[in-house]
Amino acid sequence: MEADIIxxxxxxxxDSRLKRISDRMSHDVRRFYKELGIDIEPNWYxxxxxxxxxxxxxxxxxxxxxxxxxxxxxxxxxxMADKGYLQLKKDSIDKRxxxxxxxxxxxxxxxxLLKIWDSCERAILKMLNNDLAILxxxxxxxxxxKTSSFQQRFKxxxxxxxx
Numbered sequence: 812m813e814a815d816i817i818x819x820x821x822x823x824x825x826d827s828r829l830k831r832i833s834d835r836m837s838h839d840v841r842r843f844y845k846e847l848g849i850d851i852e853p854n855w856y857x858x859x860x861x862x863x864x865x866x867x868x869x870x871x872x873x874x875x876x877x878x879x880x881x882x883x884x885x886x887x888x889x890x891m892a893d894k895g896y897l898q899l900k901k902d903s904i905d906k907r908x909x910x911x912x913x914x915x916x917x918x919x920x921x922x923x924l925l926k927i928w929d930s931c932e933r934a935i936l937k938m939l940n941n942d943l944a945i946l947x948x949x950x951x952x953x954x955x956x957k958t959s960s961f962q963q964r965f966k967x968x969x970x971x972x973x974x
Contacts, residue, residue, distance in 0.1 A: 847927070849920075849924075851896065857877055859913070861873055862897070862911065862913045866912060869908045869909065870884050870885055895916045897912065898912050898914045
């Protein structure tokens with residue numbers, strides 16, 4: 812049997828374990844898209860869904876609710892626009908703002924994408940045995956990190972151990 816150092820380390824490697832799970836899932840979703848001949852990336856899902864709900868919005872209206880930085884959203888939006896999934900235009904009032912909306916290509920593909928994403932959600936639920944307790948734990952971690960950054964937390968632990 813193969814050693815799994817990340818798993819063996821338990822909570823001490825929580826970030827690495829979550830990243831590994833995320834990477835595996837993203838890689839498999841990417842492979843499935845490729846099998847279907849769909850040229851999108853897994854991390855575009857949230858932007859598709861947000862724009863489907865909100866319509867035309869500035870990049871900041873995408874970044875803020877997702878908790879992403881403006882520059883990271885701008886990079887994703889550019890890639891999506893380059894593939895023809897988004898329309899970009901200058902805001903009519905503030906020319907510095909770039910307004911983003913789904914293109915006709917994205918809207919035409921939306922029924923197929925929704926079917927794919929629904930299947931993905933069902934697969935996740937089955938992996939979790941329909942037990943969503945993990946979300947409560949993640950909510951707790953999110954809230955704790957909003958209250959005090961992880962850097963502040965582990966720095967304080969470090970300082971306490973050197974006293």
